[in-house]
Amino acid sequence: MVSRSADNESFTILNHLRSLANQVLQYENLKLGKAKLAWNLGVADGARAWAPFMNVRHNMGTSAAAAKAPDHDEYNEGHQVPAVLEKEVAERGDDPQTVLSKYWGIMSKTYNKEDGSTWAWNCFRVKDTYASNVNIDLGKHHKPENLVDSVAYWTVKSLRIPTDLFFRKRYGCRAMMLETVAAVPGMVGGMLLHFESLRRFEHSGGWIRALLEEAENERMHLMTFMEVAKPAWYERALVVTVQGIFFNAYFLLYILSPRLAHRITGYLEEEAIYSYTQFLAEIDKGNIANVPAPPIAIDYWRLPKDATIRDVVTVVRADEAHHRDVNHFAADIHHNGKRLREAPAPIGYH
Numbered sequence: 001m002v003s004r005s006a007d008n009e010s011f012t013i014l015n016h017l018r019s020l021a022n023q024v025l026q027y028e029n030l031k032l033g034k035a036k037l038a039w040n041l042g043v044a045d046g047a048r049a050w051a052p053f054m055n056v057r058h059n060m061g062t063s064a065a066a067a068k069a070p071d072h073d074e075y076n077e078g079h080q081v082p083a084v085l086e087k088e089v090a091e092r093g094d095d096p097q098t099v100l101s102k103y104w105g106i107m108s109k110t111y112n113k114e115d116g117s118t119w120a121w122n123c124f125r126v127k128d129t130y131a132s133n134v135n136i137d138l139g140k141h142h143k144p145e146n147l148v149d150s151v152a153y154w155t156v157k158s159l160r161i162p163t164d165l166f167f168r169k170r171y172g173c174r175a176m177m178l179e180t181v182a183a184v185p186g187m188v189g190g191m192l193l194h195f196e197s198l199r200r201f202e203h204s205g206g207w208i209r210a211l212l213e214e215a216e217n218e219r220m221h222l223m224t225f226m227e228v229a230k231p232a233w234y235e236r237a238l239v240v241t242v243q244g245i246f247f248n249a250y251f252l253l254y255i256l257s258p259r260l261a262h263r264i265t266g267y268l269e270e271e272a273i274y275s276y277t278q279f280l281a282e283i284d285k286g287n288i289a290n291v292p293a294p295p296i297a298i299d300y301w302r303l304p305k306d307a308t309i310r311d312v313v314t315v316v317r318a319d320e321a322h323h324r325d326v327n328h329f330a331a332d333i334h335h336n337g338k339r340l341r342e343a344p345a346p347i348g349y350h
Contacts, residue, residue: 113299121299124220130350131302132315133322138273140321142266142328148335152263160271166238171279171288172229175316178272179222180239181246182320185265185327186215188250189258193340206345207330213347214323220300221316227294228309259334262327269324276317283310322349 111119111126119126144150167174190211197204231239254261282288293307301315326346333343 119299121296123223124300129300129302132318132350134314134318136318136321138277138317138321140324141270142263142331148257148260149263152260152331153267155264156267156271159268169282169287171275171282172225173231173235174275175279175313176222176225176229176231177235177239177242178275179218179225180243182268182272182323183215183218183222184243184247184250185261185268186211186213186218186323188247188254189261190215192251192254203341204345205341205343206347207340210326210345210347210349214326217319217350218323220296221319224294224297224300224312224316227296228291258340259331262331262334266324266328266331269320269327272320273317273324276313276320279313280310280317283313319350325349 113119113126142149144153163174163177167177190208193204193208193211197208250261250264253264279288283290288309290308290310293303293309293312297303297312297315298305298307301312303311303315326349329343329346330340333340
């Protein structure tokens with residue numbers, strides 16, 4: 001009898017526990033359902049709030065279809081356009097990617113040039129354009145004064161030999177190859193200074209921005225020459241190889257000796273000035289056609305609408321002269337035992 005009574009009591013307790021567990025589960029499901037409904041409706045309302053900017057009409061009526069929350073699966077696969085908006089986008093035939101961008105608040109602006117025409121480029125804005133100072137002294141040269149300078153100078157001179165043998169007088173392709181290399185130092189230097197700034201909890205004195213500006217400017221040179229010189233497959237393969245080798249070599253060099261790295265870059269820019277001067281001479285002789293300048297060059301350097309490739313080479317050469325000055329200046333700062341942050345950075349030096 002005692003054993004049967006104990007069994008009955010245990011069975012009763014077990015039933016109570018099961019009932020309590022069911023109540024807790026129902027309560028949690030209820031909370032989850034309310035939270036899900038509130039979240040979904042909030043997203044839908046947010047989408048409607050952005051509707052005027054997305055040119056999407058929303059029916060703000062009180063119909064049951066408009067108030068119905070989307071299924072949970074629609075939100076499980078990453079961030080997507082809410083189903084309420086998706087349906088209307090599909091009906092209107094709008095671009096879902098554009099609507100998605102605007103849903104997150106990343107709305108493209110329309111920029112206009114000074115003449116009122118629409119800005120055609122996404123890779124740079126009107127504020128990034130400038131008129132290059134073509135009157136800069138192209139004849140400046142840093143004479144090697146010590147071992148570091150001599151190593152930098154003769155390293156660059158030795159690199160010119162295979163370049164001359166490979167490209168000879170194909171200056172369009174030569175310029176393209178040159179710019180794929182010239183854009184590396186500024187990026188490497190800016191990146192390493194960025195990490196140094198984070199480690200030391202201090203400002204860079206503006207040098208991070210100055211070096212990244214240089215890298216971006218060199219990249220724009222490449223984007224321009226890609227419009228006039230179509231590299232062959234083996235030239236593209238050479239670019240990949242040379243860039244890979246040069247990036248890693250310069251990365252290690254900058255860590256070991258920023259002074260030597262900047263001095264090498266300064267001499268590279270001097271060689272670039274010489275190469276572009278030869279380019280201009282070939283154009284003047286009629287050996288290279290003086291074709292119209294690419295539209296991207298006209299907008300980037302604020303050239304006249306009737307500008308030619310000669311005008312483009314002239315402003316690019318001036319840019320290289322400015323980069324020459326910046327890197328020799330940086331090398332001199334290190335030579336004097338100081339850090340770059342102790343000298344004003346030449347931000348916007350064109």
